[in-house]
Amino acid sequence: MAKFRFQDLIIWQKSVAVGNRLIDISEKLEESKKYRFAEQLRGAALSVSNNIAEGSGSNSSADFKRFLNFAHRSVFENANIVLVLHLRLMVSDQDLAEILEELDLLAKMITSFSRSLK
Numbered sequence: 754m755a756k757f758r759f760q761d762l763i764i765w766q767k768s769v770a771v772g773n774r775l776i777d778i779s780e781k782l783e784e785s786k787k788y789r790f791a792e793q794l795r796g797a798a799l800s801v802s803n804n805i806a807e808g809s810g811s812n813s814s815a816d817f818k819r820f821l822n823f824a825h826r827s828v829f830e831n832a833n834i835v836l837v838l839h840l841r842l843m844v845s846d847q848d849l850a851e852i853l854e855e856l857d858l859l860a861k862m863i864t865s866f867s868r869s870l871k
Contacts, residue, residue: 804821
């Protein structure tokens with residue numbers, strides 16, 4: 754089976770793990786007929802790993818960094834969505850705390866990786 758460069762990147766692996774957790778929340782939102790919230794969260798969750806993957810296919814470090822910036826911004830979008838969902842009582846205190854910690858770590862990892870590119 755073919756293997757893509759991004760699959761070895763820890764930031765991609767972490768973004769998929771966090772994304773899966775966010776998608777789980779979106780599925781619960783759909784069950785309670787909160788379709789717009791679910792759709793927005795799912796799109797933002799996928800955006801992080803999608804941008805890392807897409808950027809890894811770039812021919813230059815500068816272009817890869819641009820996609821990492823998009824991924825980094827998507828982390829913040831996810832944090833905002835989860836905070837709003839928490840305010841609307843759609844995400845528990847525990848889930849909020851854990852997800853924000855994971856997103857904060859992921860943002861730092863993306864920044865560090867981006868700085869390491871020449």
